[in-house]
Amino acid sequence: MKVSKAGAVAAVTVLVLTASGCGDDAADKPKLSIGVKFDQPGLGLREPGGRFSGFDVDVARYVAKELGYAPDRIEFKQVFSSDRELMLQYNEVEFVVASYSINEKRKAQVDFAGPYFVAHQDLLLRTSETGINKAEDLNSKTLCSVTGSTSAENVRTKLAPKAHVTEVGGYSECITALKESVLDAMTTDNAILAGYAAQNVNQGKFKLAGLSLSNEKYGIGVKKGDTELQTKINAALRKMVKDGSWEKFVKDNFGAANFKHEPAPEITEGR
Incomplete structure (x- = not known):
């Protein structure tokens, strides 16, 4: 059978596109950069050897899967409470899943998908502590929080204005100081x-x-104005709750602490 030159070219083109997945295969995409915490056990933790674990990490992987990215196409980047907005604004990450509380001040700089979790500010105490039972008891105490979080500001302005609040770069520093009795309490979200x-x-x-x-x-932060990504993430979060993955992630990461969590919240951002 005689094949025309044009037919041969077309056949070769089809073969090339087939071999390359037509350029749409997830393996051909650049890696998906996601901002997470590296020092929050149960939420976002980079363990020895480079493995990542935690509820936020599980949520991030689920969302990435729904966006078409396999686990090996995800790049986790460390974010701190004080630089989450900058990481999004300068395109260092596509989105942030890092115990990122939604508030009006932050929404002026970034957009959120979600929320996907409801936490409450609480106190972590040594098991021997008996003198702290309510917020007012902190007025004569020393406590620790993290720079850029809402917890320290909440203590100073509303809960215990006379408390001595030390702000540090990471929660691990607070834990060490609390363990060594350098301070009386650590405050941040109960999760x-x-x-x-x-x-x-x-x-x-x-x-x-x-x-x-x-x-x-807690919401997933995206760059201001990226409504397309916001909508896709919201769809992934709804599916995550519906198929039971959300509840599984909560139990896997907080079960050992007998953590009484709120039910999965209604998604209200970006509607």
Whole structure:
């Protein structure tokens, strides 16, 4: 059978496109950069050897899968509470999943998908502590929080104005100081505190006060104006709750701390 030159060219083109996946295969995409915390057990933790674990990490992987990215196409980048907005604005990451509480001040700089979790500000205490039972008890105490978080500001302005608040770069520094009795309490969201309390090295050493000092709705941060990505992430979050993955992620990461969590929240951002 005689094949025309044009037919041969077309056949070769089809073969090339087939071999390359027509350029749409997820393997041909650049890696998906996601901002997570590296020092929050139970939420976002980079373990020895480079493995990542935690509820936020599980959520991030689920969303990435729904966006068409296999686990080996994900690049986790460390974010701190004070630089999450900058990481998005300068395109260092595509989105941020890092115990990122939604508030109006942040929404002026970035957009959010979600929320996907509701936490409450609480206190982490040594198990021997008996003198701190309510927020007002902190007025004569020293406590630790992280620079850029809402917790320290909440203590200063609303809960215990006379407390001495030390702000540090990472939660691990607070844990060390609390363990060594350098300070009396650590304050941040109960999900973060539960993650630390559940660690094998900390079990039996700390307790949560069980206070609900604020409502913190965790959202996934995206660059301001990226409504397309926001919509896709919201769809992934809804699916995650519906298929039972959300509940599994909560139990996998907070179960050891007997953490009493809120149900999955209604998605309200970007509607």
